[in-house]
Structure formats: C-alpha cells, structure tokens
Amino acid sequence: MHQPSYLDPGTGDYLLPWTYLHGIKDYADMAAHLEANPAARAVVNFSPVLLEQLEDYSRQIAGFLESGERLRDPLLRALAMPTLPVNEHERRRLVEQCQRINRQRLADPFPAFRHLLEIAEMVSAHPASMRYLGDAFLVDLITWYHLGWMGETVRRGEPRVQRLIDQGKGFTLHDRRELLGVIGELLAGLPHRYRHLAETGRVELSMTPYGHPILPLLQDLQCARESWPESSMPVVDRYPGGEDRARWHLEQGIRRFEHTFGHRPRGCWPSEGAISQATLRLLQEFGFRWAASGGAVLDNSLGPEGTGNGQWHRAYALDAEGDSGDGTRCFFRDDGLSDAIGFEFSDWHGDDAVANLISRMEAIAAGCEAPEQTVIPIIMDGENAWEHYPANGFHFLNGLYQRLGDHPGLVLTTFAEAAEELEPRPLSRLVAGSWVYGTLSTWIGEVDKDRAWELLAEAKQAFDQRIGALDEAARERAEAQLAICESSDWFWWFGDYNPADVIRDFDHLYRIQLAALYHALGQEPPEHLSHAFARQGRGSPERGGVMRHGRAEP
Numbered sequence: 001m002h003q004p005s006y007l008d009p010g011t012g013d014y015l016l017p018w019t020y021l022h023g024i025k026d027y028a029d030m031a032a033h034l035e036a037n038p039a040a041r042a043v044v045n046f047s048p049v050l051l052e053q054l055e056d057y058s059r060q061i062a063g064f065l066e067s068g069e070r071l072r073d074p075l076l077r078a079l080a081m082p083t084l085p086v087n088e089h090e091r092r093r094l095v096e097q098c099q100r101i102n103r104q105r106l107a108d109p110f111p112a113f114r115h116l117l118e119i120a121e122m123v124s125a126h127p128a129s130m131r132y133l134g135d136a137f138l139v140d141l142i143t144w145y146h147l148g149w150m151g152e153t154v155r156r157g158e159p160r161v162q163r164l165i166d167q168g169k170g171f172t173l174h175d176r177r178e179l180l181g182v183i184g185e186l187l188a189g190l191p192h193r194y195r196h197l198a199e200t201g202r203v204e205l206s207m208t209p210y211g212h213p214i215l216p217l218l219q220d221l222q223c224a225r226e227s228w229p230e231s232s233m234p235v236v237d238r239y240p241g242g243e244d245r246a247r248w249h250l251e252q253g254i255r256r257f258e259h260t261f262g263h264r265p266r267g268c269w270p271s272e273g274a275i276s277q278a279t280l281r282l283l284q285e286f287g288f289r290w291a292a293s294g295g296a297v298l299d300n301s302l303g304p305e306g307t308g309n310g311q312w313h314r315a316y317a318l319d320a321e322g323d324s325g326d327g328t329r330c331f332f333r334d335d336g337l338s339d340a341i342g343f344e345f346s347d348w349h350g351d352d353a354v355a356n357l358i359s360r361m362e363a364i365a366a367g368c369e370a371p372e373q374t375v376i377p378i379i380m381d382g383e384n385a386w387e388h389y390p391a392n393g394f395h396f397l398n399g400l401y402q403r404l405g406d407h408p409g410l411v412l413t414t415f416a417e418a419a420e421e422l423e424p425r426p427l428s429r430l431v432a433g434s435w436v437y438g439t440l441s442t443w444i445g446e447v448d449k450d451r452a453w454e455l456l457a458e459a460k461q462a463f464d465q466r467i468g469a470l471d472e473a474a475r476e477r478a479e480a481q482l483a484i485c486e487s488s489d490w491f492w493w494f495g496d497y498n499p500a501d502v503i504r505d506f507d508h509l510y511r512i513q514l515a516a517l518y519h520a521l522g523q524e525p526p527e528h529l530s531h532a533f534a535r536q537g538r539g540s541p542e543r544g545g546v547m548r549h550g551r552a553e554p
Contacts, residue, residue: 001382002047004489009516014073026383031193032153039405041412045269047208048256061184098145102387106148112168113144143171152394204414206267209249211483216276218242223432224440231445234453273435284328290419296438298332300431319426329419333379335550346388350395384546448494466521478520507534
C-alpha cells in the first residue's frame with residue numbers, strides 16, 4: 001500500500017486526491033476481505049509516507065465536521081462545502097478530475113453516474129459550455145464520483161452509502177456531509193483494523209523506508225549497471241551522502257510504523273522491491289528478518305546456475321563470510337502468478353480466475369523437490385489492480401481466500417513465519433534490481449529520469465551546505481522535505497512512454513517539492529525549477545502506467 005506525498009508544502013493543500021480515494025476503496029476492501037475469512041493469512045505492507053497522509057486526512061475531516069476547519073483537498077472541499085467555486089477554470093478542473101476513473105468498472109454500473117460523465121465529456125470537448133451548467137450538475141457529479149470510488153464491501157455494508165446510491169440525484173448539503181462522514185470514518189478506522197488483524201494473527205504488517213526511495217540508488221547510483229550495463233547515467237557519479245540518507249529513511253520509517261501499529265516490523269519490502277547487496281546488508285543491520293524482491297532479480301543473481309520452479313520458490317540468504325545463518329532472508333516474487341492477478345484475471349469470471357490460480361500453485365507444489373522448504377510468493381500492488389475487476393475484485397478475493405483457507409495441500413503463511421521455518425539457500429551474489437524487469441531502469445537510465453537525479457543531487461548539495469545552520473525544528477522539517485524529494489515516484493513517471501497528463505502532473509509536483517526544500521533551507525530555488533523539464537509523454541501504457549509487469553516483454 002503506497003501513495004507518494006501529494007501535499008503542496010507551500011499551501012498545505014493536496015494537489016491530487018489518490019491517497020484518500022484508494023483509502024476508501026482498496027485499503028478498506030482488503031481489510032474487509034481479511035476480516036471476513038478467518039483462515040486468511042497475508043502480508044500487508046504500508047509506506048510511512050502513506051500512513052502520514054491517511055492520518056492527516058482523517059484529522060482534517062474530523063476537524064471540518066466538528067468545528068468547520070478548512071479541508072485542504074479541493075475535491076473534498078467541493079463535496080462538503082455549501083458553496084462551490086464560481087471561477088470557471090476551477091469548476092472545469094473539478095469536472096476533469098471527476099472523469100479520472102475507470103469508467104467500465106466504477107461508473108457504468110450506475111446509470112445516473114454514467115449520464116453525468118457523458119455530460120462531463122461534452123464539457124471537456126467544448127469548454128465554453130461550462131458556463132451553462134449550474135451547481136446541481138457539479139454537486140451530483142462530485143457526489144457520484146465519491147460513491148463510485150467507494151469499496152465494494154462499503155457499498156454492500158454501509159446503509160448511508162446504499163441510500164445515496166438509491167437516491168441517485170438531487171443530493172443535498174446534508175447528503176454530502178453525511179458522505180464525508182463515512183469517508184472520515186473509513187480513513188480513521190484503517191490503522192486500527194489492520195493493527196487488529198495483525199494482533200489476531202490474520203496478517204503480518206511490514207514497512208517500506210520512510211519516503212519510498214530506491215535504496216540501492218541512494219547508496220550507489222552506479223549499481224544500476226549491474227543488471228543493465230549499457231544504462232545511461234546522470235552527470236553526477238553518486239548521490240551525495242546517500243548511505244546516511246538510506247539509514248535515515250529506515251530509522252524514520254520504523255518510527256512511523258511503531259507510532260501507527262504499536263510494534264516493530266519484522267520485515268521490509270524495500271521500495272519497489274529494489275535491492276542490492278549493500279541494501280540487503282543494511283536491512284540486516286537494522287534487524288529486519290526478511291526482505292523481498294522480484295523473480296527476475298533472482299534470475300540475474302543466479303545466472304546460468306538455474307532458474308524456475310526449483311529456484312524461485314525458496315528462501316535465500318546472502319552467503320557472507322562468517323554469516324551465522326541468522327541473516328536477513330530474501331524471498332522472490334513469482335512474477336507469472338502475480339502478474340496474472342494484475343493483468344489477466346480482471347476479465348475472467350471470479351470463480352474461473354480463482355480455480356486457474358490455484359491450479360497453477362498446485363502444479364508448482366507437485367513439481368517441487370522439497371515441499372517442506374517451498375514458498376510461493378505472490379506480491380501485488382496494493383491499490384491499482386482491483387478497479388479493473390468487476391466489483392473491485394470482491395468475488396475474486398473473497399473466493400481466493402476461502403478456497404486457499406480450505407485447501408488440503410496449500411498453506412497460507414506470512415514471510416515472517418516462512419523466515420523462521422524454512423532453511424535458506426545461500427546466494428553467492430545479489431545483482432541490484434527491482435521487481436520491475438529485474439532492473440532499476442524504471443528510475444534511472446533515461447534522459448528525464450537522469451535529469452531528475454541531477455536536480456535532486458543539486459538540492460542535496462544545498463542541503464548539506466545549509467543544514468548545520470538550522471535550529472532543530474527547521475532541521476527536522478528540511479530532512480523530512482528532502483525525504484519527499486527522494487521518493488521513487490517522481491522517477492517512475494518520467495519518460496515519454498508515459499501518458500502526457502500524468503507526466504505533466506508529476507513534473508509539476510516534483511519541482512514543487514524541490515522548491516519547498518530550498519525554502520526550508522532558507523534559500524531561493526534555482527531558476528530552472530520554474531520550467532518543466534520532462535518531455536511530452538506520448539505513451540498509452542497498460543493500466544495507465546500505474547502497474548508494470550515483473551518481466552519485460554520478450
């Protein structure tokens with residue numbers, strides 16, 4: 001579960017609403033599926049920067065409902081405030097935002113919502129027509145947008161949401177505030193629900209480093225060439241002080257995790273499964289019992305020694321001289337099974353998809369050399385797959401946990417349990433890479449990605465020069481802001497194979513975050529941060545680019 005920081009540090013407003021929208025849909029639904037199936041076991045990973053945003057949204061909604069405090073998300077304000085914006089540009093922005101939804105799965109099942117979106121498309125095609133649409137249209141569109149984003153378990157179990165769906169139109173201020181109350185309750189309840197699931201043994205909770213950085217690149221930019229020797233590189237040879245920053249992200253990540261869930265995590269999903277020998281040793285130094293990455297990373301690390309069923313589905317440990325055998329265990333994603341959930345099964349009948357997935361796992365189990373040492377890691381994006389399924393994956397997920405819970409030969413487990421029970425195979429080397437293609441090419445090695453690293457390194461040099469002159473409070477603010485700038489998400493979206501509007505959004509966001517870092521240091525941002533640097537995107541990637549396959553197309 002991860003979303004980058006969409007907060008504008010200068011205004012305090014959220015520039016994009018994805019954190020709370022995924023909160024009321026995917027994070028709420030996943031908790032409900034695990035709660036409903038007593039035999040379920042899973043590892044649920046949270047990035048600390050997501051936890052902070054969820055807490056902030058919960059706090060601001062409560063403050064608004066209790067005392068009228070300002071909502072700092074434009075979409076939430078439009079939902080809850082008695083008056084809508086009068087500026088035509090702002091109204092058009094709201095209409096455009098409400099079209100950013102999976103039409104087939106989240107809107108078309110509701111005729112009233114579908115009709116509103118047809119009008120919205122007409123407005124987008126003919127912007128001048130916006131002046132002829134009154135508040136009643138905007139109110140109903142914004143209300144339906146939030147109803148469309150509601151989790152399926154919420155729609156089935158929350159009477160207030162059911163009543164609004166049945167009502168269909170003419171939503172009042174009271175209706176909208178009631179819906180805001182549901183949103184606030186869902187967001188406030190998420191940490192408690194997952195903590196309870198962990199305390200009752202249904203899930204293991206794990207963490208990602210604080211700001212979701214690519215740890216191997218912080219530690220050594222050149223490690224990208226281990227899996228992609230011909231990769232281009234930024235003009236800077238290294239990220240200044242990267243090893244110390246990697247430690248900072250782990251320290252602060254643990255602190256935030258303990259604050260939210262009340263215990264120290266045993267495992268770490270390094271951001272995007274990006275790992276290297278230096279990263280794995282650092283995780284071991286911090287006491288993590290396990291880490292995980294992509295199957296292609298294991299293939300690259302084993303080389304001609306062998307791949308496939310006998311290799312992927314085992315626990316590994318880096319074979320270091322003097323290792324007592326208690327080192328951090330490393331597990332590797334079964335890319336075929338995981339990608340089938342992400343990209344294939346959404347168009348299948350839920351029962352057929354469950355049967356197919358289980359039959360594949362049964363085949364793996366039947367062919368393994370040592371059943372008692374075999375583990376099949378399925379590692380999934382926590383939020384982006386399910387909107388492509390009917391009913392947000394309700395039938396697939398519910399059926400999957402039921403069938404696996406009752407299965408006589410497949411045993412649901414967690415990585416922490418597997419780390420204790422399985423004898424790890426020694427790994428003589430670990431080639432730096434991630435779950436995406438087994439390389440780090442999603443974050444470096446392309447002209448705009450490399451330029452983003454150069455801007456970040458320049459800002460880090462300014463940080464190093466100024467940080468010693470700041471008082472403690474200012475220093476902590478600057479360190480946290482630097483962490484946001486070090487996030488992997490900015491680099492993910494640069495590259496002209498991505499959609500133009502998303503590249504534009506993330507170019508803008510990245511420059512806002514870098515400028516805020518300079519302000520936190522008491523310095524004027526450089527002029528080039530006033531200008532977009534990412535090229536116009538021309539791509540139309542599968543699933544909009546929010547998800548990738550574990551292995552590159554042959």
